[in-house]
Amino acid sequence: MNLRPDPTFHASPKLAMQAPVENYAFTVMLSPDGAQSDGIAVIDVNPSSKTYGEIVHQVIVPYKGDEFHHFGWNACSSSLSPLSGHAFLERRYLIVPGIRSSRIYIIDVKEPLKAKIHKIIEPEEVFEKTGYSRPHTIHCGPEGIYVSTLGGGGEDGTDGPPGIFIMDCESFEIIGRYEMDRGKQDKHYDFWWNLPQDYMVSSEWGLPPQFEGGIVPEDLLSNKYGHSIHFWDLRARKNIQTMDFGENYQMALEIRPAHDPTKSYGFCGVVVDTSNLQGAIFTWWRDDDGTWQSKKTITIDPRPEEAENLPELLKGFGAVPPLVTDIDLSLDDRFLYVACWGLGEMHQYDVTDPMNPKLVGKVELGGIARGTKHPNGQDFAYGPQMVEISRDGKRVYWTNSLYSSWDDQFYPQDSGGQMVMANVGEDGGLTLDEGFFINFPEGYRSHQIRLEGGDCSTDSFCYPSA
């Protein structure tokens, strides 16, 4: 407990943008075959440092086979909420779930170079107290730390629907399930919210048998992955509206609400439209009578390709689907970054008018049957995937792995974890930084990135920028 609010808590997105920039990044180190233990890499991102662009510390966990994926902070700017202010928490711990093991690690990063494990929550505790499994997205909110899960109970996680559970933000005790009325929600992936407006939005990937052993082509072609998002009354814990994008919009994954809490809109990325292999972004918003609406505002076309150049999975299609696997919105709600993991492209859209996004920047790197090299001459494995934007919006970091078993299906020849960074131009435009290219240690892949002091997919703000 501090006497003053943590200096990394900001009342508004604008104040967060003006705050000192990040010196460290924390990135998932993932052993895809479970041969080594997973970990968190601490990366020096201070350009004036001698070890800039290097992994300067690793927290390697004692177990194997956890499969780290997404993770988050114990506390963020939401602690300044006027309603449930917890202003004296420290932004100090990373909550890192294993989506295969259901084990959760609490890692103390107060001193980034000496980061260490603070607590381990065993899978049995998660199962017993929540009936859920495979914890995934972490957000700190009004009642503590909210954790979304990908699986329900039972061995294969299909005994009951997955959902969200709540953890105490000080003791890290699991409190229990979040939902009081889940409505039609029967799959889960991401979630985020607008705290003052009191709504939450959640999304769907698929049930564990649909992803743990690899993507199931029959399920995809018969549109059995998730294609709906759910709107919730956050504090009443009720699903108030389920919005089906249409069954061909397979895998509605990342939810990115506008950061400014006066706005009632946001975005959701859809991995693949099975009717034409396009990638898609939907803009969702609340209309005047309180009903949620959505419209497809970005489509990204597949690229035709000779079957001989394609992995087994795609040979029949003669094309490379864009595979929109991650999106991220800058804190000023101006630029939306869209990772096209299949094409090997990172797109930057100006979404000042959220109904009419304009493509203003693009970087090609890696990609199926293309393998564009980094400007520094090095090969980039797979394609641009998990993306994170610095709070000031000037630097965009990303890594290259999607999910262990899926990487091998889409990129059977590739290996290696990498993290790169691109600089953002004053009015858009995206340029890879030649001096920032991290090769992960042998046998490790990389996934989500968190930036010291918060970033564009962690902090929730309770006061508008104006």
Next chain:
Amino acid sequence: MDVSNLSEAALWGAVLLSGIYHGVNPGMGWPLAVSAALMERRGLALLQAFGLLAGGHFLAMLAILLPFSLMIFLVQWELQIRVAAGVTVIAMGLYLLINRRHPRILARVHPARLALWSFLAAMAHGAGLMLVPIFLGLCAIDPGDTGHLAAQSLMSGNLSTALWVALLHTGAMTLAGGAVALGVYLWLGLKFLSRSWFNLDLVWALSLVLVGAFGITSALGDT
């Protein structure tokens, strides 16, 4: 001016001061008024929000003071009641000292229900209890020679004292908190919010212990 007038003035002063103290404490809600004005992009929302916060706070004060004002007409038990009240206030302070966790119930309140939020926040933090020893002190002074007054008039006297204490306290709380909220909204900016937000948990808990101890000593001193 005799001693009892002086101590009466001091007690009313304490009512005012406690109001100011509660008002400037962010935990009692002024950041909500700032948030309301910014979210709705109009300054008037700040005043409306503070009106609701004040209403909730006033009710929380009454909810605590009224039962005591009804009890105190049991004149023969006055000393015991005042001591018990002091012990209760100290106990609340000690509880808050030991249990430093925030009441989770507040996180379940809808952001638009400001009066309810304010009521619950005041109850959960023992804001009303802080006034009890002061209020009982005032009741003890007011009636003068209590032995000859009818219980009914004594009770109505105490009721009106409770009302005045709650009103004056809430008025001071509203002016102080409203001034901070308005200052942040108009001039100081949101940055002031995180800069000025001190952890008062400890001070608050100690205040309760202090006020409770005052209640007990003054009760014993009056007899």
